[in-house]
Amino acid sequence: MPAKRKRKAQRLCVAYETSDGEKSEGADLPVVTVWEPQEWQQQLTNIRIMRSKKDAPVDHLGAEHCCDPSAPPKVQRYQILLALMLSSQTKDQVTAGAMQRLLAQGLTVDSILQTDDNTLGKLIYPVGFWRSKVKFIKQTSAILKQRYNGDIPASLAELVALPGVGPKMAHLAMAVAWGTVSGIAVDTHVHRIANRLKWTKRMTKSPEETRAALEEWLPRQLWSEINGLLVGFGQQICLPTHPRCQTCLNQALCPSAQSF
Incomplete structure (x- = not known):
């Protein structure tokens, strides 16, 4: 049986209209421009x-300013995540106040898991939806202890899978805690x-x-x-x-x- 002959690859030619209306072949494909405002x-x-001037509340009360700089990096990352969880629908000043009260108690995964819900609620009040956040903080802290040795995940998908962590918080956690722009x-x-x-x-x-x-x-x-x-x-x-x-x-x- 005779061997099959290889088909010669066809070169794509693009016809475009010139200024005088005539068609011409061989032009490059048109460049697709990305929309921008x-x-x-x-x-x-x-x-x-x-x-x-960097004098807005976010500049000195944002999540990166709400952790203990003397704490180990793993603990700092956990504190940053908690600050982000508390910040949802809450003014930066209120979030910072809640974080100060938590830090005064010694803010680690273990300390949160050992704190009863009523006490935790009093510490974070009056952040928005504080009752729900008590539940989410406890659930997330338990997951971090069980699956991540007390650290926070280093991927966007794992962060958004945590209770009470939305996309905005996850992207900020990746940037602030891990130095990664996701x-x-x-x-x-x-x-x-x-x-x-x-x-x-x-x-x-x-x-x-x-x-x-x-x-x-x-x-x-x-x-x-x-x-x-x-x-x-x-x-x-x-x-x-x-x-x-x-x-x-x-x-x-x-x-x-x-x-x-």
């Missing part, structure tokens, strides 16, 4: 200027500001939807910066209600400024 670079520069951490401030500046192709309905939309176009080297930058901006100027547009350097560039 108008004037976002200038808007970002202005936000950096407005945030240059994605953009989007909370209510980032979600609100991204929509006001039209940094998404269309209005997004949730922080997770906003995260996916931002990651489609925002250069990866900016991912680690954007959370702290926009959170502080949202705490000081781009407030949820009655934003201080008159003091904002982006007033003329903001698509939403006229609506306030």
Whole structure:
């Protein structure tokens, strides 16, 4: 039986229309451009200027400032995760106060597991949803002791699998505790500001939807910066209600400024 002849690979030729309407072959495939918002670079520069003093609550009360610097790295990572769990729907000042009370008791996986629910509730009150957080903290601490030798997981998937740990907390834990940028951490401030500046192709309905939309176009080297930058901006100027547009350097560039 005669051997099969190899088929010659066909070269893809693309026809395109020239200025005089004639077709030409052999042109390169068109370059697909990634969507990006108008004037976002200038808007970002202005936000950096407005945030240059680093004097927003997040700058000195964020999770990275709520751990004991003298504790072993493993314990610090656990404390950072707990601070992030407490911070959900809670002002930074309230979270910091709760962390101070916990640290005064000696904050480790074992100490939390040995603390009864009633005492733990009194220590973290008045953080938002404190009763649920007591339950989540106990459950997560037990898992960390059983599966991770008292440390926290070093992967996003394992972090979000922990009770009471959402995507924003997990991305921040990866960045702050492990020094790894796994994605953009989007909370209510980032979600609100991204929509006001039209940094998404269309209005997004949730922080997770906003995260996916931002990651489609925002250069990866900016991912680690954007959370702290926009959170502080949202705490000081781009407030949820009655934003201080008159003091904002982006007033003329903001698509939403006229609506306030």
